[in-house]
Amino acid sequence: MERNNLFPVFLKLESLDTLIVGGGNVGLEKLSAILKNSPLAKVTLVARTIQDSIKELAKAHPQVKLFERNFKLWDLWDKDLVLLATDNRILHEAIQKLARTRRILVNVADTPDLCDFYLGSVVTKGNLKIGVSTNGKSPTVAKRIREYLDEAIPDDTNVLLDNMQKIRNQIKGDFNHKVKVLNDITTTWLEDAAVVK
Numbered sequence: 708m709e710r711n712n713l714f715p716v717f718l719k720l721e722s723l724d725t726l727i728v729g730g731g732n733v734g735l736e737k738l739s740a741i742l743k744n745s746p747l748a749k750v751t752l753v754a755r756t757i758q759d760s761i762k763e764l765a766k767a768h769p770q771v772k773l774f775e776r777n778f779k780l781w782d783l784w785d786k787d788l789v790l791l792a793t794d795n796r797i798l799h800e801a802i803q804k805l806a807r808t809r810r811i812l813v814n815v816a817d818t819p820d821l822c823d824f825y826l827g828s829v830v831t832k833g834n835l836k837i838g839v840s841t842n843g844k845s846p847t848v849a850k851r852i853r854e855y856l857d858e859a860i861p862d863d864t865n866v867l868l869d870n871m872q873k874i875r876n877q878i879k880g881d882f883n884h885k886v887k888v889l890n891d892i893t894t895t896w897l898e899d900a901a902v903v904k
């Protein structure tokens with residue numbers, strides 16, 4: 708069976724510099740996805756024309772910089788990540804090549820083959836975050852799985868995380884003992900949560 712070989716990571720976008728090229732519907736979707744997860748993400752968005760909804764969103768996030776003009780080579784100079792969301796595949800290919808030579812990670816919204824990383828569907832409950840990828844096969848299925856998990860994971864999961872953090876900091880003894888205690892007290896957590904629901 709084919710399998711998903713992508714390696715998931717959770718990025719701290721407050722301390723990285725992200726560039727989005729494109730200010731239409733897809734640019735808006737990518738910017739929204741970033742800010743929903745990381746409201747303080749440092750993002751620069753460059754596009755020949757920028758939708759009003761993007762301008763509104765940027766007003767609520769003062770660290771987001773908008774430039775309403777064509778992409779320029781030097782937009783890449785100080786960036787760690789780049790997301791391409793224009794309607795111009797040739798431009799995407801050219802920018803992807805330039806970014807690659809600078810070792811900047813690239814997402815090309817309309818061309819999975821040119822992507823170094825994909826965005827995923829995300830479930831967030833307090834400190835808990837679950838990312839879902841279908842390996843690019845079906846973003847709609849990723850969205851459905853997000854909805855399913857969002858319903859299934861108890862809303863008070865963050866209370867569990869806070870309690871576990873306290874217990875984790877208090878347990879004395881060697882590492883193996885600590886792991887055993889933490890495993891023991893969480894063995895029945897999901898079943899218990901299902902009963903309470």
Ligand SMILES: C[C@@]1(CC(=O)O)c2cc3[nH]c(cc4nc(cc5[nH]c(cc(n2)[C@H]1CCC(=O)O)[C@@](C)(CC(=O)O)[C@@H]5CCC(=O)O)C(CC(=O)O)=C4CCC(=O)O)c(CCC(=O)O)c3CC(=O)O
Pocket residue numbers: 736737740814815816817818819822824825826827828829839840841842843844845846847849850853
């Ligand atoms: C490869 C990937 C690269 C990337 O964008 O990172 C990619 C690529 C493409 N998406 C396309 C279309 C759609 N994308 C969505 C939605 C989402 N797309 C997202 C991620 C990804 N999309 C990455 C793979 C993720 C994975 O591994 O599963 C999500 C999860 C995250 C996010 O974008 O924030 C977000 C759901 C968030 C949520 O709600 O939970 C919908 C549905 C909808 O909006 O309801 C449609 C219309 C239905 C359809 O076409 O399937 C097209 C065709 C464009 C065209 O036809 O021109 C391409 C290009 C292609 O596949 O060739």
Ligand SMILES: NC(=O)C1=CN([C@@H]2O[C@H](COP(=O)(O)OP(=O)(O)OC[C@H]3O[C@@H](n4cnc5c(N)ncnc54)[C@H](O)[C@@H]3O)[C@@H](O)[C@H]2O)C=CC1
Pocket residue numbers: 728729730731732733734753754755756757758776777778792793794795798815816817
């Ligand atoms: N990955 C995904 O989730 C999806 C990807 N797509 C694809 O994404 C692409 C973009 O779609 P839309 O946002 O709807 O298009 P759009 O036409 O609304 O927006 C295109 C944007 O690119 C900008 N642009 C074009 N040339 C530019 C340049 N040289 N420099 C700077 N900005 C430039 C335009 O000013 C505009 O802001 C399409 O190719 C579409 O097929 C579409 C749906 C979902």
